[in-house]
Structure formats: structure tokens, C-alpha cells
Amino acid sequence: MKYGNTFAVWRDNAPAWPAYSLHKFVRGLGDGTLPHDAFLHYLKQDYVFLIHFSRAWALAITKADTVEEMRLAAGTVNGLINEEIALHIKTCAEAGIDEATLFATQERQENLAYTRYVLDAGHSGDLLDLLAALAPCVMGYGEIGSHLAATKTSDSYAEWINTYASAEYQQVCHDVGVLIDGAIARRLGNDPMASPRWAALQARFAMATQLEIGFWDMGLNP
Numbered sequence: 001m002k003y004g005n006t007f008a009v010w011r012d013n014a015p016a017w018p019a020y021s022l023h024k025f026v027r028g029l030g031d032g033t034l035p036h037d038a039f040l041h042y043l044k045q046d047y048v049f050l051i052h053f054s055r056a057w058a059l060a061i062t063k064a065d066t067v068e069e070m071r072l073a074a075g076t077v078n079g080l081i082n083e084e085i086a087l088h089i090k091t092c093a094e095a096g097i098d099e100a101t102l103f104a105t106q107e108r109q110e111n112l113a114y115t116r117y118v119l120d121a122g123h124s125g126d127l128l129d130l131l132a133a134l135a136p137c138v139m140g141y142g143e144i145g146s147h148l149a150a151t152k153t154s155d156s157y158a159e160w161i162n163t164y165a166s167a168e169y170q171q172v173c174h175d176v177g178v179l180i181d182g183a184i185a186r187r188l189g190n191d192p193m194a195s196p197r198w199a200a201l202q203a204r205f206a207m208a209t210q211l212e213i214g215f216w217d218m219g220l221n222p
């Protein structure tokens with residue numbers, strides 16, 4: 001599945017991308033060596049992450065210029081807060097953790113830094129600043145999910161992998177790619193890389209990628 005032209009350029013110019021998409025945590029999901037307590041700790045943090053991340057996508061609706069942009073952003077809010085988060089609720093319920101407990105999870109600094117960075121990108125900037133900060137998360141997990149589905153050597157974390165490899169999640173990544181390419185063309189024209197804004201957008205994407213690495217690192221340290 002293609003996630004759009006802009007994403008491909010941003011990813012190829014983010015030096016830390018492989019350290020994110022091929023992180024030790026990711027490899028542990030694929031070969032089953034990730035300790036289960038680290039996985040549950042990560043899922044609890046990620047439940048809180050998804051709440052703030054949904055807020056950031058809701059901000060994209062208010063920053064949109066067209067109804068089409070609003071619809072794509074609203075679809076992503078729905079995907080996060082009603083679909084993706086169901087994985088976290090179900091997996092944690094199986095481990096005896098109910099949703100009220102999940103909601104009360106003490107937020108780790110790495111988690112807080114990431115989501116508030118993304119929210120601030122949107123509050124201080126326009127839709128492009130926000131989308132550049134949101135993209136590594138959405139598309140990164142899409143890439144990780146389909147890579148792990150094709151290469152995994154263990155079924156321990158198959159449910160997690162299948163969530164992100166699923167047609168539904170891949171469709172979200174595709175739609176976000178369409179949203180980003182359209183938003184870029186609408187605001188920066190046909191040669192966006194020549195825009196004086198390009199370097200700052202690339203830097204936002206690179207920072208969010210770095211913050212994803214911090215999130216995986218945090219996951220390995222319950």
C-alpha cells in the first residue's frame with residue numbers, strides 16, 4: 001500500500017527512520033522475545049497516547065481548509081478512538097486490567113513529550129505543521145505492521161501485528177497519505193520542496209520520528 005509522495009520524501013530524509021521502524025521493541029514483537037510485562041506496560045502507555053493523539057487529530061479538523069480535509073481527519077479520529085484503541089482495551093482486559101485503570105495510567109515523560117509536541121505543532125502552526133508531526137506515527141505503524149506480518153517468526157504478538165497489518169489500518173494510512181499530499185499541494189503549490197517552509201516541515205517529521213524511538217525505548221523499561 002502506498003502512503004503518498006510527501007510521506008515517502010519525509011521518511012527518506014529522516015535519518016532516524018530505520019532506528020524507529022526496526023527498533024529492538026519491534027523486533028521483539030516479531031520474534032516473540034519481547035517480555036510480556038514490557039508489552040502490557042507499553043499498551044497502557046499507548047492507551048493514554050491514543051487519547052492525546054485523537055485530540056491532535058481532532059485539532060486537524062479545526063485546522064482544515066476544505067470539507068474533504070475535515071472528512072479525512074474525522075475518519076482518522078474515529079479509527080484511533082473507536083477502532084485501534086479496542087486492541088488496547090481487549091488485550092489489557094485479558095490481563096485483568098479494566099478501562100478505568102487504563103485511563104488512570106500515570107503518563108511517562110517520553111509519552112507526554114511526544115503527544116504534547118504534536119499538539120503544540122498544531123496549536124502554534126497550521127495544518128501542515130500538524131500533519132508533519134502526525135505522519136511518523138500513523139504511517140510508521142502501518143509500515144511496521146505489514147513488515148512484521150510478512151517476516152514474523154512467532155505468533156505471540158500476532159493480534160497486535162494483525163491490527164496494524166489489517167486492511168482497515170492500511171486504508172487509514174493510505175487516506176492520510178492522500179490528505180497530506182492534497183494539503184501540501186493546496187498550500188505550497190506544485191513544487192513544495194522549493195517552498196521556504198519545506199525544511200521546517202521535514203524537521204518536524206524528523207523530531208516526531210525521534211520521539212517514536214523514545215516511546216519504544218520507554219516500552220522496554222517498565
Ligand SMILES: Cc1ncc(CO)c(N)n1
Nearest residue numbers: 046049050137138141215
Ligand atoms: C507511540 C505510537 N505511535 C503510533 C501509533 C499508531 O497509531 C501508536 N498507537 N502509538
